[in-house]
Structures are given as structure tokens and as C-alpha cells.
């Protein structure tokens with residue numbers, strides 16, 4: 001790791017020179033969280049994102065993780081999904097399945113993908129219902145403070161516009177305080193219809209990881225992490241502020257190149 005440090009209220013920041021180093025550190029971290037969670041709770045409930053983050057965790061399919069991680073205790077969710085068929089190239093489920101899940105010995109019934117045969121609104125409601133049932137049995141833990149599900153880990157990417165999951169700048173979905181899962185039909189990034197965890201759920205997680213690679217994300221990363229004063233635009237990535245959970249940023253150095261403290 002090239003640089004590591006903590007920024008008040010913005011969590012821990014880990015900066016890596018190469019994608020390979022970032023990926024190794026990231027999968028080590030996930031394996032560590034899985035071990036702790038399985039020891040504490042007997043399960044590991046992880047919510048994935050789509051996009052570039054999936055290729056960065058593919059090392060989980062290699063040694064030593066194949067043998068050292070207790071895959072039978074993993075429960076998989078999605079922090080966001082595009083409303084397309086599961087076979088569609090835009091599907092976050094398909095991406096994870098093709099590059100990761102199909103290569104791991106995860107119990108098929110532990111994979112909670114979003115229903116692709118429903119409208120966006122129906123699918124969001126159904127996904128929230130499914131999570132509510134799993135909270136009752138504590139497969140997914142609950143936050144004592146917010147009453148929201150407390151995922152052991154929510155893994156997020158960040159777009160060049162500062163979006164996380166399918167929470168986009170200036171979108172009303174950012175205001176959602178009651179629902180755990182919501183839907184949008186006008187995503188600025190295609191496809192337009194999406195399902196997403198809301199901020200209360202993201203901020204109730206035990207651990208949140210945000211991953212950013214490439215110089216195209218440097219400005220979004222700066223606005224999300226640095227103290228940019230009152231001029232700071234409303235940026236979804238900046239609104240990721242876990243109450244009691246831990247937030248860690250895994251950044252490739254071009255994505256961190258505009259951070260004041262680290263450049």
C-alpha cells in the first residue's frame with residue numbers, strides 16, 4: 001500500500017499504485033471481515049455492487065481464499081440492480097455470477113438476487129420484503145440504532161458523477177428515509193430503471209467499502225472525501241456516512257490524485 005490514513009468522519013483511506021495491489025488488499029480485507037463475522041454471528045451477509053468492483057474481487061476465486069474462506073456461511077445481496085433480465089449484459093447479478101459466484105462454492109439458496117420478472121417498483125418492494133424476513137431470522141443483522149438491516153459488508157463503486165449504488169446526484173431517491181430498497185425510472189446512466197438500497201440502509205451497515213479506480217473518478221473522490229467547505233455539491237458518495245459502522249476507501253492512485261491530504 002502506498003498511503004493509508006484516516007480522515008475525520010470520512011473513514012479510512014487506502015491508496016494503491018496498481019490495480020493488482022488494490023485488488024489483493026481488497027480481497028484480504030473482505031476475507032478478514034468474513035472471518036470476523038462468521039466467528040461473531042455464524043454468517044456473513046455481503047451486498048455487492050455492479051461495475052468495476054467485481055473484477056477487483058475476482059481474486060476471491062483463487063488461493064488461498066478458496067480454501068480459507070467459509071463460503072458456506074456467505075449470503076449474497078445486491079446494493080443495486082438494473083431492471084433488466086438476469087441474462088442481460090447490463091445485469092449486476094449476471095456480472096457477479098459470470099465472474100465470481102459461479103466459481104465459488106456458495107450455497108445457491110444464499111444468493112438473493114433481485115426478481116427480474118417484475119416492474120421496478122414491485123421488485124424493490126419484494127426485495128425489501130425478502131430482506132425483512134432475513135432480518136427476522138438474523139441472517140441479516142439489525143441496527144439497534146436505526147432499525148435498518150445491518151449488513152456485514154456493503155461493497156460500493158463510485159461513478160465519475162459521485163453516484164453510489166443507484167443513488168445519483170440531485171435525485172429524489174437520496175431523500176428516502178423510510179424504505180430500505182427503492183426504485184428509480186430515470187437514471188442518468190443507462191439503463192434508466194434501477195433498484196437500489198437507500199442511504200439509511202447503506203449507513204447502517206457494519207462495514208462499507210467504496211472502491212474507485214482511474215483518473216476519471218478523481219474529482220468525485222475529492223468531493224466525497226476532502227473538506228471542500230460549503231460549496232460542496234450534494235454528492236451521494238459524500239452521504240455515505242455509516243453511523244457506527246466502519247467506512248474504508250480503496251483507491252487507485254489516479255482516483256486519489258486530487259485528494260489534498262495525500263497528493
Ligand SMILES: O=C1O[C@H](COP(=O)(O)O)[C@@H](O)[C@H](O)[C@H]1O
Nearest residue numbers: 049050051052053157158159165
Ligand atoms: O451503474 C452502476 O455504476 C456504479 C459504478 O460503476 P463503475 O463501473 O464506475 O465502478 C456501480 O457501483 C453500480 O453498482 C452500478 O449499477
